[in-house]
Amino acid sequence: MAKTLPKTDVVIVGVGWAGGIIAAELTKSGLNVVGLERGKERKTEDYFMVHDELRYGLRYELMQDLSKDTVTFRSTEKIRALPMRSYGSFLLGEGLGGAGVHWNGQTYRFLPYDFEIRSKTIERYGKNKIPDGMTIQDWGLTYDEMEPYYDKFEKLAGISGEPNPLGGKRSADYPTPPMKKSPALSMFSDAASKLKLHPYMMPSANLSEPYTNPDGISRAACQYCAFCERFGCEYGAKADPVVTVLPVALKTGKFEIRTHSQVRRILHQGGKATGVMYTDVTTGEELVQPADIVVVTSYVFNNVKLMLMSGLGKPYDPASGTGVIGRNYAYQVLKGNAAGFFDDKQFNTYAGAGSLGVSLDDYNGDNFDHTDLKFIHGGSISLSQTGMRPIANNPVPGGTASWGAEFKANSVKYANRFLSVGGQGSCMPFRHHFLDLDPTYKDAYGDPLVRLTFDFEEQDRQLALYLSGKCAEIMKEMGASHIDQLKELGPYEITTYQSTHNTGGVVMGASPDTSAVNTYLQMWDAENVFVVGASAFPHNSGYNPTDTVGALAFRASEGILKYRQKGGSLV
Amino acid sequence: MADQNHKGGSGHDNVEQPSRRKFLVQAGYAVGGVIVGGALGSLIRPSKKTENAPQTGEGTAADIKSYNRAPMFFTQEQLGIVSAATERIFPADDAGPGALALGVPFFIDHQLAGEWGFNSREYMSPPFYAGEKVQGYQGRLKRREMFEIGLRELENYSQTKFTKGFSELAAEQQDEVLKAFESDEVKLTTISASGFFKMLRSSTLEGAYSDPLYGGNADMNGWKMRSYPGNQMSYTDVIDKDFAVIAPSSLQDHLSAH
Numbered sequence: 001m002a003k004t005l006p007k008t009d010v011v012i013v014g015v016g017w018a019g020g021i022i023a024a025e026l027t028k029s030g031l032n033v034v035g036l037e038r039g040k041e042r043k044t045e046d047y048f049m050v051h052d053e054l055r056y057g058l059r060y061e062l063m064q065d066l067s068k069d070t071v072t073f074r075s076t077e078k079i080r081a082l083p084m085r086s087y088g089s090f091l092l093g094e095g096l097g098g099a100g101v102h103w104n105g106q107t108y109r110f111l112p113y114d115f116e117i118r119s120k121t122i123e124r125y126g127k128n129k130i131p132d133g134m135t136i137q138d139w140g141l142t143y144d145e146m147e148p149y150y151d152k153f154e155k156l157a158g159i160s161g162e163p164n165p166l167g168g169k170r171s172a173d174y175p176t177p178p179m180k181k182s183p184a185l186s187m188f189s190d191a192a193s194k195l196k197l198h199p200y201m202m203p204s205a206n207l208s209e210p211y212t213n214p215d216g217i218s219r220a221a222c223q224y225c226a227f228c229e230r231f232g233c234e235y236g237a238k239a240d241p242v243v244t245v246l247p248v249a250l251k252t253g254k255f256e257i258r259t260h261s262q263v264r265r266i267l268h269q270g271g272k273a274t275g276v277m278y279t280d281v282t283t284g285e286e287l288v289q290p291a292d293i294v295v296v297t298s299y300v301f302n303n304v305k306l307m308l309m310s311g312l313g314k315p316y317d318p319a320s321g322t323g324v325i326g327r328n329y330a331y332q333v334l335k336g337n338a339a340g341f342f343d344d345k346q347f348n349t350y351a352g353a354g355s356l357g358v359s360l361d362d363y364n365g366d367n368f369d370h371t372d373l374k375f376i377h378g379g380s381i382s383l384s385q386t387g388m389r390p391i392a393n394n395p396v397p398g399g400t401a402s403w404g405a406e407f408k409a410n411s412v413k414y415a416n417r418f419l420s421v422g423g424q425g426s427c428m429p430f431r432h433h434f435l436d437l438d439p440t441y442k443d444a445y446g447d448p449l450v451r452l453t454f455d456f457e458e459q460d461r462q463l464a465l466y467l468s469g470k471c472a473e474i475m476k477e478m479g480a481s482h483i484d485q486l487k488e489l490g491p492y493e494i495t496t497y498q499s500t501h502n503t504g505g506v507v508m509g510a511s512p513d514t515s516a517v518n519t520y521l522q523m524w525d526a527e528n529v530f531v532v533g534a535s536a537f538p539h540n541s542g543y544n545p546t547d548t549v550g551a552l553a554f555r556a557s558e559g560i561l562k563y564r565q566k567g568g569s570l571v
Numbered sequence: 572m573a574d575q576n577h578k579g580g581s582g583h584d585n586v587e588q589p590s591r592r593k594f595l596v597q598a599g600y601a602v603g604g605v606i607v608g609g610a611l612g613s614l615i616r617p618s619k620k621t622e623n624a625p626q627t628g629e630g631t632a633a634d635i636k637s638y639n640r641a642p643m644f645f646t647q648e649q650l651g652i653v654s655a656a657t658e659r660i661f662p663a664d665d666a667g668p669g670a671l672a673l674g675v676p677f678f679i680d681h682q683l684a685g686e687w688g689f690n691s692r693e694y695m696s697p698p699f700y701a702g703e704k705v706q707g708y709q710g711r712l713k714r715r716e717m718f719e720i721g722l723r724e725l726e727n728y729s730q731t732k733f734t735k736g737f738s739e740l741a742a743e744q745q746d747e748v749l750k751a752f753e754s755d756e757v758k759l760t761t762i763s764a765s766g767f768f769k770m771l772r773s774s775t776l777e778g779a780y781s782d783p784l785y786g787g788n789a790d791m792n793g794w795k796m797r798s799y800p801g802n803q804m805s806y807t808d809v810i811d812k813d814f815a816v817i818a819p820s821s822l823q824d825h826l827s828a829h
Contacts, residue, residue, distance in 0.1 A: 059692075073706055
């Protein structure tokens with residue numbers, strides 16, 4: 001029998017960005033919070049040896065141990081789903097701070113269009129613009145309503161940047177100035193300006209200068225050391241939950257973090273949660289943590305899994321299109337890019353930072369006319385200089401052999417003569433893209449793996465080609481000697497890394513028919529359960545998701561405090 | 572296993588294989604020219620006085636003995652095949668050293684001896700079904716098993732086609748064998764020939780360019796060849812400047828910085 005622990009006001013499942021923000025906000029307001037984290041504890045000092053491409057970049061030191069838990073994948077419902085046995089397409093976080101420890105720090109706001117995507121698409125192009133099976137929906141709140149929360153997250157993290165000339169209105173400037181511009185960034189910027197586009201410095205959670213945030217947390221400036229994605233920051237310069245929100249929550253004396261704690265069920269009765277059941281993974285012991293409020297803040301796949309395992313919310317059924325848990329899974333279309341080889345110039349691309357870059361939004365959202373195009377939305381186009389580490393980066397011009405003398409000669413020649421302009425394409429939800437429980441494969445605790453059913457659609461293929469064409473135009477203007485660009489998107493494959501921007505499954509909205517949570521991320525079916533993260537996105541935009549996740553966590557915190565006072569459904 | 576096909580030829584021109592006596596003398600296990608009796612005991616308890624311990628941060632690869640250069644996993648025959656194959660994938664040329672001089676064969680050996688070789692952080696639970704290409708590797712074999720089979724099959728194919736072991740073939744013939752694997756022209760029943768080749772290729776690049784602590788990228792020569800500065804604490808002063816060559820440093824240098 002599971003041992004029952006003393007009750008707490010709030011229990012949080014997963015201590016990453018969303019869990020950390022909510023822990024800080026609630027404990028500051030006087031609530032007692034327990035945070036359950038399945039991985040281990042982490043601190044800045046752990047990363048003194050982090051400049052190790054093999055250990056962290058290729059052997060996934062900071063990622064979830066797939067031998068214990070993974071997902072299964074199939075392109076369509078017609079084939080058997082099989083486990084993602086080794087890493088490829090996306091990287092799952094684990095441990096204190098979650099994936100927020102090994103992110104790049106690219107901190108974009110979504111566009112006003114994103115939050116009202118269905119209404120605005122119909123308004124401008126008519127209903128027929130939305131193809132059969134595309135299940136886009138408005139998010140239930142507008143950009144203007146989201147803006148104060150974006151502002152809060154950006155001040156918390158100390159985002160360095162300059163306003164996006166084609167973005168939504170801002171109530172305040174970024175708290176710190178943009179990062180330093182490398183020569184490659186300047187070339188991109190100049191070329192884009194010549195093409196009458198609107199480049200701006202990428203909003204960055206890698207601090208451009210020392211910064212103290214509103215909670216009194218001080219952090220050092222980024223050293224451009226080139227180890228961000230897949231790595232932790234040994235300077236604390238990259239904002240992550242461990243160096244920002246967790247110390248704030250712990251300082252209140254009201255936050256208790258329990259690592260090595262795998263939450264497996266939300267316990268509930270009569271439409272309200274009573275707590276959670278978890279396994280202490282170091283002993284195998286099952287424990288029950290009773291709580292007045294349960295906040296689910298793990299990664300997309302585990303948020304969905306916990307709902308389905310707990311029998312909370314109606315599971316999505318792709319045949320009828322009804323049910324909400326597992327609905328509107330989306331991803332990112334990242335392959336629309338152009339690679340440039342420069343025979344006469346070398347670049348310092350060994351240096352960089354996760355969000356050192358220049359972006360433009362001329363082909364994102366509805367910033368351009370889609371009347372004659374066979375897709376909606378678009379993507380941001382950027383040149384980013386995250387640091388070209390030598391194992392993963394051996395670009396050679398198309399037509400070069402992939403090994404042997406010719407490969408070696410070209411890969412050495414172009415090691416510092418290569419730049420890439422990339423499109424980060426949005427991804428629309430479709431009726432037959434969804435998450436559910438796998439009928440065959442189990443995790444280390446005997447629970448089913450999450451099953452992912454997804455493939456690229458005509459929308460994605462058209463979008464990727466369009467973006468790669470635009471990227472190539474800019475690369476040409478930059479003067480590359482040779483340009484390779486995407487010719488065809490091809491099917492989605494789980495084997496090659498694309499993006500850890502998985503979204504949906506417990507989506508937000510204005511109606512319980514098409515969403516699992518309301519705009520405070522409160523479950524329609526259980527008023528004291530809040531499910532926070534990119535799982536709430538009804539579609540994915542042409543940007544990195546973390547700013548929006550952070551903003552939604554602030555909104556959920558507000559909702560939880562309101563609920564604590566008044567009870568009931570918040571909308 | 573591999574020795575089933577061993578025809579007894581010397582065949583390992585690319586790998587230095589000192590005699591046992593020479594090895595023991597070099598490694599400092601001999602006193603006064605006489606190998607201490609019970610060599611096994613000496614190997615387990617080497618004398619500190621006679622040990623040729625490398626000095627941190629000093630000297631070059633040539634004058635420092637690397638005790639790391641010994642196989643933990645491969646047989647000597649397997650090491651010979653890996654040496655020959657990785658040198659074809661990443662050959663020495665005017666730009667700099669190839670896989671062999673960089674220590675890639677030892678890098679791969681050491682990786683296979685550890686958790687990567689056992690796929691210990693990957694999902695290896697049954698049932699196993701053949702999947703679509705987009706679903707990735709679905710076999711039950713671990714990397715170390717795939718390497719053993721792959722190397723044996725490289726040898727078998729070389730014997731069948733050229734009546735010589737892989738290591739003894741001319742460079743062009745070795746390329747031909749590798750291409751036959753890369754393109755799945757060779758059909759294997761247990762593993763995918765192209766999958767094995769892909770793994771051999773990617774681990775060759777890992778060995779050429781990972782931090783030298785893993786046994787490859789000898790003396791950071793892989794990094795020097797492509798003007799990669801390795802493990803620097805900061806690029807704040809150079810990030811907004813044009814390209815410049817910076818002398819590389821390794822994680823060992825980083826350790827002393829703290």
